[in-house]
Amino acid sequence: MWLSLGIVFSLGMLIPGKLSLKLQYDRDQVLHIVPETFQQVQHLQLLHSTLLLDLWKPLTPEDITAGEDLHTRVPAPLVQEVKDSLDQHMISYRVLIPDVQELVDLSMPRERSSHKQVQESYVYTQYHPMEEIYEWMTQIQKNYSELVTQNFLGMTFENRPMYYLQISQPSNKPKKIIWMDCGIHAREWISPAFCQWFVKEILQNYKSDPKIRRFLQHLDLYVLPVLNIDGYIYSWKTDRLWRKNRSPYMNGTCYGTDLNRNFNSSWGSIGVSFDCSSNVFCGSEPESEPETRAVTEFIRRKKSDIACFLTIHSYGQLILSPYGSTTKPPSNNEELMQVGKKAAAALTGKYGTSYKVGPPSLILYSNSGSSRDWAHMIGIPLSYTFELRDNGTYGFLLPADQIQPTCEETMLAVTTIIDYVYQEYLPGGAVVLTCSSLALSLCLSIVLTWTVS
Numbered sequence: 001m002w003l004s005l006g007i008v009f010s011l012g013m014l015i016p017g018k019l020s021l022k023l024q025y026d027r028d029q030v031l032h033i034v035p036e037t038f039q040q041v042q043h044l045q046l047l048h049s050t051l052l053l054d055l056w057k058p059l060t061p062e063d064i065t066a067g068e069d070l071h072t073r074v075p076a077p078l079v080q081e082v083k084d085s086l087d088q089h090m091i092s093y094r095v096l097i098p099d100v101q102e103l104v105d106l107s108m109p110r111e112r113s114s115h116k117q118v119q120e121s122y123v124y125t126q127y128h129p130m131e132e133i134y135e136w137m138t139q140i141q142k143n144y145s146e147l148v149t150q151n152f153l154g155m156t157f158e159n160r161p162m163y164y165l166q167i168s169q170p171s172n173k174p175k176k177i178i179w180m181d182c183g184i185h186a187r188e189w190i191s192p193a194f195c196q197w198f199v200k201e202i203l204q205n206y207k208s209d210p211k212i213r214r215f216l217q218h219l220d221l222y223v224l225p226v227l228n229i230d231g232y233i234y235s236w237k238t239d240r241l242w243r244k245n246r247s248p249y250m251n252g253t254c255y256g257t258d259l260n261r262n263f264n265s266s267w268g269s270i271g272v273s274f275d276c277s278s279n280v281f282c283g284s285e286p287e288s289e290p291e292t293r294a295v296t297e298f299i300r301r302k303k304s305d306i307a308c309f310l311t312i313h314s315y316g317q318l319i320l321s322p323y324g325s326t327t328k329p330p331s332n333n334e335e336l337m338q339v340g341k342k343a344a345a346a347l348t349g350k351y352g353t354s355y356k357v358g359p360p361s362l363i364l365y366s367n368s369g370s371s372r373d374w375a376h377m378i379g380i381p382l383s384y385t386f387e388l389r390d391n392g393t394y395g396f397l398l399p400a401d402q403i404q405p406t407c408e409e410t411m412l413a414v415t416t417i418i419d420y421v422y423q424e425y426l427p428g429g430a431v432v433l434t435c436s437s438l439a440l441s442l443c444l445s446i447v448l449t450w451t452v453s
Contacts, residue, residue: 154294
């Protein structure tokens with residue numbers, strides 16, 4: 001009974017829509033569970049594997065651990081059966097989200113913006129579909145032509161163009177680059193919302209804020225507002241909780257690769273699946289996906305100039321440093337931790353939101369093939385994943401009224417990291433450091449100083 005029900009209901013209920021079939025999650029619930037014993041862990045793993053429940057945290061049954069939070073979405077027809085099973089095995093739980101569809105509905109804007117509204121008064125405190133983000137990028141370039149260029153990066157599997165925004169003041173000096181991408185996972189809508197907010201804040205304040213003005217004199221900002229465009233559009237039109245891209249596998253019987261398991265950093269070694277129906281399917285090989293290749297080919301060309309690689313996700317309130325596939329620390333781990341903790345402290349100072357800092361292998365779960373690890377492995381010294389609000393109260397369905405506070409506090413963390421790059425990688429704008437080790441950086445500075453004197 002478990003197996004048949006799981007197959008029918010684990011993905012939600014399909015109902016006809018005007019443009020396409022749209023998944024509904026009426027009365028689905030998200031449960032919070034903390035298993036206490038190995039036996040409880042085993043039962044939960046069996047339950048999830050048999051019923052095909054939608055694990056939100058961790059992402060795979062293999063990563064369920066005693067004493068660690070577990071968040072899982074249970075389809076409405078299975079809610080009572082799952083709760084009874086938990087009770088029988090003396091596994092305590094609480095309901096985090098009593099009706100998933102209610103939150104889905106709340107995250108959708110009441111009215112779609114017209115083309116005129118996009119031009120004149122873009123609303124940064126609501127979520128936007130991809131067609132509006134495309135229009136916004138075009139308009140931003142027009143409005144700030146002295147600073148912003150919209151550049152082509154590549155094409156998605158479904159043949160949509162990927163663009164990044166380059167925010168740069170003209171200069172004849174060599175400049176370091178800060179890279180930021182958002183929306184690698186389709187359902188994490190707060191991520192593209194932050195990339196848009198970040199661009200807005202930089203452009204609206206660079207004339208009045210001396211710190212931002214100083215950044216732009218010595219640093220270029222490259223922002224990719226939505227990396228996984230096909231998946232993001234699918235999350236708006238068909239399945240709000242879709243995570244992966246939309247490339248077909250197994251003759252079109254299953255779709256999507258987790259793009260953040262598709263980079264060539266210990267690819268396929270841990271925290272992934274080779275089953276194309278899994279949310280953490282890592283693809284057929286490293287960089288098998290066109291979206292991954294578009295990013296990696298560009299970053300490789302620019303890697304000697306990129307001082308910092310930031311990739312924005314949700315949820316969990318974490319600043320993650322390399323690595324996910326090993327507990328062996330990177331060569332500049334002290335630097336990464338110092339900067340990450342300073343950024344987290346700046347964020348907490350705004351609204352009291354608490355963030356953990358560290359590598360996923362120690363503070364989250366092990367994974368391989370992430371863009372963060374790949375960026376560091378090819379020589380970019382500062383590489384972080386941000387997991388934005390919250391800790392599970394809303395999970396991937398963060399209400400629009402939390403966009404502004406989330407973006408305001410995250411802005412403080414990101415500018416703290418950029419400030420560090422400015423201070424340490426461009427001392428006085430005269431020395432450009434390319435090594436990944438803080439100790440070596442300091443040695444280079446001493447040698448250069450001695451040489452000059």
